[in-house]
Amino acid sequence: MSRIEALFARKNPVFIGFTVAGDPGIEASFGVAKTMIDAGADLLEIAAPYSDPVADGPVIERAHVRALRAGTTTGDVFALVRRVREHAPATPLVLFTYHNIIHRRGADRFFAEAAASGADGVLIVDLPAEESDEVAPYAARHGVDRIALIAPTTSPERQRTILKDASGFVYLISLEGVTGERDRLPPGLAGLVGAVREKTDLPLAVGFGVSRPEHVRTVVAAGANGVIVGSALVRLIEEHAGDEAAMHAGLRTAIAALRGGFALDPEPDMLRRERVEG
Amino acid sequence: MKPGRYGIYGGQYVPETLMSALIELEETYERVREDPGFSRRLSWYLREYAGRETPLTYCGNLSRDLGCRVYLKREDLLHGGAHKLNNTLGQALMAKFMGKRRLIAETGAGQHGVATAIAGAALGLPVEVYMGEVDTRRQALNVFRMELLGARVIPVASGTRTLKDAINAAMRDWVANIRDTHYLLGSCVGPHPFPRIVRDFQSVIGEEARRQILEREGRLPEMVVACVGGGSNAIGIFYPFVNDDVRLVGVEAGGEGLDSGRHGASLSAGSVGVFQGALSYLLQDDDGQALETHSVAAGLDHPSVGPEHAMLKDSGRVRYEAVTDAEALHAFRRLSRTEGIIPALESAHAVAYALRAADDLDKDDILVVNLSGRGDKDVADVANLHGGVA
Numbered sequence: 001m002s003r004i005e006a007l008f009a010r011k012n013p014v015f016i017g018f019t020v021a022g023d024p025g026i027e028a029s030f031g032v033a034k035t036m037i038d039a040g041a042d043l044l045e046i047a048a049p050y051s052d053p054v055a056d057g058p059v060i061e062r063a064h065v066r067a068l069r070a071g072t073t074t075g076d077v078f079a080l081v082r083r084v085r086e087h088a089p090a091t092p093l094v095l096f097t098y099h100n101i102i103h104r105r106g107a108d109r110f111f112a113e114a115a116a117s118g119a120d121g122v123l124i125v126d127l128p129a130e131e132s133d134e135v136a137p138y139a140a141r142h143g144v145d146r147i148a149l150i151a152p153t154t155s156p157e158r159q160r161t162i163l164k165d166a167s168g169f170v171y172l173i174s175l176e177g178v179t180g181e182r183d184r185l186p187p188g189l190a191g192l193v194g195a196v197r198e199k200t201d202l203p204l205a206v207g208f209g210v211s212r213p214e215h216v217r218t219v220v221a222a223g224a225n226g227v228i229v230g231s232a233l234v235r236l237i238e239e240h241a242g243d244e245a246a247m248h249a250g251l252r253t254a255i256a257a258l259r260g261g262f263a264l265d266p267e268p269d270m271l272r273r274e275r276v277e278g
Numbered sequence: 279m280k281p282g283r284y285g286i287y288g289g290q291y292v293p294e295t296l297m298s299a300l301i302e303l304e305e306t307y308e309r310v311r312e313d314p315g316f317s318r319r320l321s322w323y324l325r326e327y328a329g330r331e332t333p334l335t336y337c338g339n340l341s342r343d344l345g346c347r348v349y350l351k352r353e354d355l356l357h358g359g360a361h362k363l364n365n366t367l368g369q370a371l372m373a374k375f376m377g378k379r380r381l382i383a384e385t386g387a388g389q390h391g392v393a394t395a396i397a398g399a400a401l402g403l404p405v406e407v408y409m410g411e412v413d414t415r416r417q418a419l420n421v422f423r424m425e426l427l428g429a430r431v432i433p434v435a436s437g438t439r440t441l442k443d444a445i446n447a448a449m450r451d452w453v454a455n456i457r458d459t460h461y462l463l464g465s466c467v468g469p470h471p472f473p474r475i476v477r478d479f480q481s482v483i484g485e486e487a488r489r490q491i492l493e494r495e496g497r498l499p500e501m502v503v504a505c506v507g508g509g510s511n512a513i514g515i516f517y518p519f520v521n522d523d524v525r526l527v528g529v530e531a532g533g534e535g536l537d538s539g540r541h542g543a544s545l546s547a548g549s550v551g552v553f554q555g556a557l558s559y560l561l562q563d564d565d566g567q568a569l570e571t572h573s574v575a576a577g578l579d580h581p582s583v584g585p586e587h588a589m590l591k592d593s594g595r596v597r598y599e600a601v602t603d604a605e606a607l608h609a610f611r612r613l614s615r616t617e618g619i620i621p622a623l624e625s626a627h628a629v630a631y632a633l634r635a636a637d638d639l640d641k642d643d644i645l646v647v648n649l650s651g652r653g654d655k656d657v658a659d660v661a662n663l664h665g666g667v668a
Contacts, residue, residue, distance in 0.1 A: 051567040052442065052554065054449045055293040061436060074565045099291050100552040104566030126291045126555075130280070153298040153456055162294075176295055177454035 003092040003120045004145060004168045007042055008203040013220045015259050016205055017041030018096065018230035020063040021080045022049050022072025024241055029067070032237060033084045035248045037091050039255040044084065045123065045228065047096040048077045055098075055125045057180030059231040062238060074101055074110075078117040085118030094121040094147055094168070102135060111138040121145035121168040129162045136165060147171050152192055159199055169203040169226065172196060174210065174219075180231045181211035190222040197223060216261025229258055282470025285592060287585035290469040291552045295453045299461075304471040306376050311478075316371065323367045327400060328357045330364075330482065334490040334646070339616040344636035349499070350619070350649045351487045351515060360622065360651030361483060361511045362393035366462060368479035370397035373460035380459045384408045384448040386441030386507070387577035387624060388420025389651055390464030395429035397462075405429040408447040410440035413576045420655050438570050441507075441580050445554055465508025466584035469555030473584050480514025487646055488518050499644035501525040501635060505627040506598065507542065507578035509587045511650035516596060525597070528587060529631040531573030532600030540572040544583045545591050545598040553582040559591070574603035574663075575623035575656075605630040610653060610660060622651035623660070 007014055017036040022029050033044060049067035053060065081093055095114055102110045102124065114122055122144055127135065132146070139146045145168030150159055153176060163170065172193065175186045189206065196204055206219045207228030219227045236254055240247035282288050290300060310316040324330040332355050337348045353361035366383075373381060381403050385391030391407040398405035407424055411433045414421050421431050437443035445468075452461040466476040484502075491499055502519055504512035506528040516526045533541030541547065544559045551560035553568060561569040561581040573579040590596040601609075606623060609630035614620045621629055625648070632647045639645060653660075 051437070052446055054446050054554070055295075055453070057450070058436070065437075068567060098552075100560075100562070100566040103550075103552050103557075104562065104564070126293055126552075128290060128292065128294055128297050130290050130297075149294045151293070151295040151297075153295055155298060158297065173295060176456055178450045 002145065002168070003090060004043070007092050008169065008225055011042055012225055013262055014042040014205070014226040015040055015255070016043045016045060016207070016226050016228040017233055017255065018045040018047065018228060020047040020049055020060065020067050020234065021077040022067030022070050023063040023234070024066055024237055025070045026072055026076050028244060029080055030083050031244065031248065032251065033080065034087055035251050036233070036255065037084070037088045039252040040259050041255060043092045043094065043226070045094045045096045046077065046081055046084070048074060048101050050098040050101060053098060055178055057178040057231060059181070059235050059238070060179050063234045074105055078113050081117040081119050092120045093118060094123055095119045096123045096125065099124050099127045107135045107138040111135070111142040111144050114144050115142040119144060121147045123147035123149070123171060125149065129158070132165070149173060150196055152176055152186070152188060156195065159196060163200045166200070166202060169205050170196060170200060171228065172204055172206045172224065174206050174208045177208070179208050181235070182209035185209055185215050185218050189218065193222040193224050213257055213261035216258050220262060282474070284586040284589035287557050287588040288470055288473060289557050290555065291557065292469045292555045293453060295456060296469070299452070299456045300469055300471065302376065306372055307471055307475055310372055310375055316375065320368055320371055323371070323400070324364065324482065328363050328367060329355065331486045332356055334487055334494065337617050340613070343616065344633065345641055346636050346639035346643045346645050348632065349491065349644065349646045351483060351646060352649055353483060353511065354619070354621065354625070354649050354652035358389070358393045358396050359654065360389040360393065361480065361514060362390045362464060363396060364482055364514070365464065365476050365479040365510060366390070366393040366397040369460065369462045369475065370401045370403060373403060373462070374401055376460065378458060378460040379403070380455070381405045381462050382408070382448050382451050382459055383462045383464060384441065384444035385464065386410070386413055386444065386579060387575065387622070388413070388417035388424070388655060389577060389622070391424050391429065391431065392420055392427065394462050394464070395424045395427035398429060399427050406432060408432050408434050408444040408451070410438070410444045411435050412439040413441065413444070416576050416659055417655055419658065441576070442568065449554070465510040466513045466586060467508040467554060467556060467582060473556065473586055476510050477513045477517055477586060480510050481517045483511065483514040483648065484516060484518035487515055491644065491646060495644055498522050498524050499646045500639060501527060501643070502646045502648070503527045503529060503628045503632050503635065504648035505529045505578065505624050505650060506545065506583060506587060507531065507580050507624060509584040511648055513584060513586055515648045516590070520595060526595065527631060527635065528596055528598045529627045530598060530600045531575060531578035531627060532602040533572040535602055536600055541600065542571040542573040542578050542580055543600040544581055545587060546600045548581070556585045558582050558585045558588045574606060575627065577622070577624040578627065599631055601627050601630040601634070607660065607663070609633055619649070620653035620657065621649055622653050623656045625650045626653070
């Protein structure tokens, strides 16, 4: 059983944290990852910094810029994954990347290095199903899960196509837009989770916009098996640049608060409203 | 071959959220291509509103100087002052067909932004234009023109603050407003079906030029030259000549020289990579990060190029050369003085190559240069570069 399968079999829901490798610096990034896992991230998404992250909002884009300015290379990303793997042998780690990083390195080499560093999955944010044959054989050869993405605009037929060769878990994009904190999640979320749930046995995790305990509550009530929080955590790194102690304390507090959403009222206002409004 | 491919190049490397819009766009395009009503409306706008066909001007003075027969395809005389309107009218009409209520665009030199603002005003669609902060300063006149035309210009302060970042910002906007917004992409770049749509709308340039030169000279030219940033004016004039025995030359921004690292010559000095939705040539480092680019011409200041050009380079059908900022500035002045035509700095790159290539041509050889736009927008910038002295 893979680490990802084992996690979802053991825990429901799971909390997934996101960080950009090399943010705020190459060495400091390991501290961030460690703190996130120790504070309660059940699974960690580690992003390879990229010069043109078009799926990301301003907060995460600035993190890519900080990491690249710090000189982070793809080699550094794998080195970080290896260190995190040693620190947390059971925690699933997923590499989040834009496709050119893989294309430039060569897919075979990239997936070999990903596997060797201890990554369990790779999520390629700009590689839709139409183009995925460029990486599929290499992911399979090296035993790395390819995390599929489904958006609210994905048609039911595309959902089926995407799910056909997905593995690990499915990343549901909660909203139409880039990553970033929002005041509220869109009302159609429960419908999206339900529609995808009918088509796959894989665990479903919801990301984009999830930034508050009540959002976590909404996602769990919608029937998802996990939540993914990125911008809200990345923003803490930015805010506490230059004061690592405050940064780590901030991450610990935020993750504890967000995880608190798991235990709260399972029928949040938004769902209740949704049901009333039909 | 997968759809939307030019050899190995092209494709659709975009976030999943965009896929539904690309599929819708492709379906709409297939429909309107066959729709006589659409063609009729587009032809009307191109003829009665935009001013097609544009002349193919014989340049007597330059021909005498260079020792070959030089013609300019005068896209500078199109309404708005550049070839861009061919594409924006076509796509804005498509947006209407799709029921989209808003147009967004990105612009480098400002010409595409102006052309989108014009098309939006003509067709009654609100327009928002993303523009790198650096470019809003270099092209202040065009910012004013866009605003005058009713468009909102949004300066982009991220990354290198130029065209590439404006494209990223426009893509983000599109991801967030996918249902009611059409992203009016300005060059033959980006994910399928954009490169094909833009090429088809721009091919009117080459179709006219081919017919005009046959009427005038009774034969095809020896050489056709066009500047290449994203490559839309070049693919527009090249495409109808691709199966002819005509030398086609695309001219990239050599900036301060290819060895300086400060240039925008992705075909001459780049390598194969995925960027902004397509596989093409890209100026990138060993890890696949896009490199900073430089050109005196804002419209050529871009690290990648349309995928069809990548294929044409590999096959050898089109030759791609680079000219430096200094050569382009020289050509800018020379065409102004010899023919009374001030070219856009982008187009001046094509003129500069023509000056170089003329050495290899005979007196009766015909050379067609695509004058993709006029230089009014660049006059203040060039004056600043030269301390006010042209």
